[in-house]
Amino acid sequence: MSVEGGGDVAGRVTLQTIADRVGVSRMTVSNAFSKPDQLSAALRARILAAADELGYVGPDPAARALAKGTTGTIGIVLTSSLRYAFTDQVATGFLGAIAEQLAPTGLAITLLTSWDSGAIVPARDLAMDGALIYSCDPTSSVVDILSRRKLPLVYVDQDPVPEYSSVNVDDRAGARAAAQHLVDLGHREIGLLLSGLHGPFGIVDPTRIPLDAHASRQRMLGWQDALRPAGITPVAARQDGKDLESARRGARLLLDRPDRPTAILCFSDVIAHGVLQIAAELGIRVPDDLSVAGFDDNPLAARVTPALTTVRQDIEAKGRAAAAALTTAIAQSRVGGTVTPQHILLPTDLVIRDSTAPFRR
Structure with missing residues (x-):
């Protein structure tokens, strides 16, 4: 099978199978999945309809990542257990803003814990294009692993370091x-x-x-x-x-x-x-x-x-800024250029409500 998932394997639907059905080249079919802007809307619709009819769901993600040199995934390293991402309202707001910012890019999110769980260490073993380090112990072995992998990183709610972008609130x-x-x-x-x-x-x-x-x-x-x-x-x-x-x-x-x-x-x-x-x-x-x-x-x-x-x-602003900084770092690293770190400090505001009052003897 080719890296685009279009090789000839007996009994298996490939890009070439779809190309033969529609009467176009294999590359045109590939573009319908990976470079839709290269085709007219009508032609892409015909190709996708044929693929659906033949039961073809798309090129193999692992093979496509190998061919493109990217995974289409970023990691987010959390300070605690993964449950924290779903139960803490600050964390969920932050992650929601990241997801919204990343939606147009097509990048997926993988949540990682900063705890080293033993033989399987996702930060070491999972393929990703970059990672956000969110409020983690800087001495964590997981943070060290990601640094040694030379991935684009952005630190959030961490002490800024010169070599990586950072996003903090004041x-x-x-x-x-x-x-x-x-x-x-x-x-x-x-x-x-x-x-x-x-x-x-x-x-x-x-x-x-x-x-x-x-x-x-x-x-x-x-x-x-x-x-x-x-x-x-x-x-x-x-x-x-x-x-x-x-x-x-x-x-x-x-x-x-x-x-x-x-x-x-x-x-x-x-x-x-x-x-x-x-x-x-x-x-x-x-x-x-x-x-x-x-x-x-x-x-x-x-x-x-x-x-x-x-x-x-501003949790939303923090999430958007973190995602934008990471996509910028990833884009700079892909073209072989120097990644220019950004150090962003967002303001805070005092909100006075009913739980404070003048001291009474």
Whole structure:
């Protein structure tokens, strides 16, 4: 069989079979599938109708990829399990924007985990034209594998590196605005609730806690930008996961104590939701007794009661920018040119809703 799937194999429909039926060349049939702009609409319709009648679904994808030197697929490496892509509203919004941006290109998406699962390592074994590295541990063996494969890469919510394009939101400015909002409301006893998969669970020293992700570090810096000049030393807690149950456990660390803070800055809206739930269970009124601020402005923020004050990041813009940067890098690499890295920083905005109020003695 030829690389276009049109060789002569007994009993098998090939490009030549269709060409003979329509009365055109094999190359014309091939163009009907791979270069439709080379044919008139009427001729392409005749060829596709004949293919359908003969039960031919198209050239073999693996053979076509071998011939073209491309796979038509990009990878997206996630920080956690693949379930995260379908349950976290920020992740689903980000992935949806990527899919929409890529739709006109015909590129397909393969989701990969950053965990090395042993003998089978998709980042090493799957063919792809490039990959997005989304909020992953930079020391992950999976990230190292993709780098050594010399694939076009784009880092998202990661520390920028000179050789690859990156897309980030201005986490530090957003966190600073949220913290300053609480300071301006008169709060001085402020708690921080952090997210993380690695490191200690419990009350931690905010000046010494190891932060394993770009966004965590930038948001901590932003909070401290506002709290330190006000002479505020926050009490910080670190939860042991990213889901709502983890957030509830983390919230208890700050709220179920005699010197509980009057306001809490949360790493995400999901975490802030956990704080709202535990506050209600403990009889703490938000915002009368406690102010709560989140981060992301995902759809949850406006639906909970009270509606969350939060920092908005444009998830759609982030997804579109990441996809565009990767397709540009792939196009540059295909022509053998130098890939020019892009470093994109998207703005954030403070959205004030009902979960924050002036400090009341």
